[in-house]
Amino acid sequence: MENNVTCKEVMNHICDNLGEELNSPRCIAIKEHLNSCPNCQSYFKNVEVTIDFYKKYNVTLPDEAHNRLVDYLGLKE
Amino acid sequence: MEENELIEKAKAGDRHALAVLVKNYAQTVFNFAFKICRNRDKAEHTMQETFLSVIKHIDQFDSKSKLSTWLYTIVSNHCLMMARSAKKDMFASIDDEEALIDESSITDWSVSPEKVTENNELKEMLDDAIQKLPADYRIVFLLRDVEGLSTEETGKITNLTVPAVKSRLHRARAFLRNEINKVMQDGK
Numbered sequence: 341m342e343n344n345v346t347c348k349e350v351m352n353h354i355c356d357n358l359g360e361e362l363n364s365p366r367c368i369a370i371k372e373h374l375n376s377c378p379n380c381q382s383y384f385k386n387v388e389v390t391i392d393f394y395k396k397y398n399v400t401l402p403d404e405a406h407n408r409l410v411d412y413l414g415l416k417e
Numbered sequence: 418m419e420e421n422e423l424i425e426k427a428k429a430g431d432r433h434a435l436a437v438l439v440k441n442y443a444q445t446v447f448n449f450a451f452k453i454c455r456n457r458d459k460a461e462h463t464m465q466e467t468f469l470s471v472i473k474h475i476d477q478f479d480s481k482s483k484l485s486t487w488l489y490t491i492v493s494n495h496c497l498m499m500a501r502s503a504k505k506d507m508f509a510s511i512d513d514e515e516a517l518i519d520e521s522s523i524t525d526w527s528v529s530p531e532k533v534t535e536n537n538e539l540k541e542m543l544d545d546a547i548q549k550l551p552a553d554y555r556i557v558f559l560l561r562d563v564e565g566l567s568t569e570e571t572g573k574i575t576n577l578t579v580p581a582v583k584s585r586l587h588r589a590r591a592f593l594r595n596e597i598n599k600v601m602q603d604g605k
Contacts, residue, residue: 391590394562395562396530397534397540397543399460405447409464409465413435413439415432
């Protein structure tokens with residue numbers, strides 16, 4: 341198994357495959373690198389947090405906007 | 418009443434069924450439209466146009482499909498149409514996938530995602546970063562990573578092949594991470 345993966349390769353892999361469980365020999369080598377490289381771990385964390393930021397940033401539909409929608413569509417009951 | 422039943426009634430012209438469907442999905446559509454536009458007025462306009470389109474074309478909706486997928490498709494198309502009228506130079510160039518990986522500036526971020534709900538500065542930073550992404554990249558990132566749709570569903574909605582979805586997602590993730598990292602580094 342080839343283990344000489346670079347940080348750049350690991351970071352590319354993170355952006356490509358985050359959240360997917362891949363088990364090819366190359367992926368296993370990448371996971372091993374990730375487990376022992378603080379820089380790549382920080383990068384991984386950064387990408388995860390980026391996604392989490394956007395997941396948690398939500399807006400609520402105001403009642404007035406909902407009323408305007410119902411009026412606009414002519415669905416007032 | 419089950420959603421399928423509501424859809425069938427709406428197809429038959431039942432206004433009450435339509436009103437219930439609109440009520441059930443208005444929040445989802447508004448939130449998703451906001452996530453693409455990053456502007457409440459544009460999100461409201463998109464929501465109105467989306468449901469108008471639903472009412473006009475409900476008879477063509479294939480009941481075997483998911484209503485949410487259809488709604489995401491209409492919102493995405495509407496936002497892409499609006500984005501086409503925006504100047505191209507407003508968006509960052511992210512053609513070079515390799516160049517997007519910045520190995521030189523790795524920082525541990527101290528801000529927790531939980532703070533998003535209460536921190537306006539953080540919201541502004543997230544709005545600024547995502548608005549630099551071309552709309553088609555933004556939509557792929559939001560559908561796949563934020564809304565949690567599969568690569569295949571995202572491709573169907575955006576009319577992109579699976580490799581094209583993956584490539585856009587890769588670039589969007591790397592680009593957004595870099596933009597946020599710049600701000601986090603400056604703040605240290």
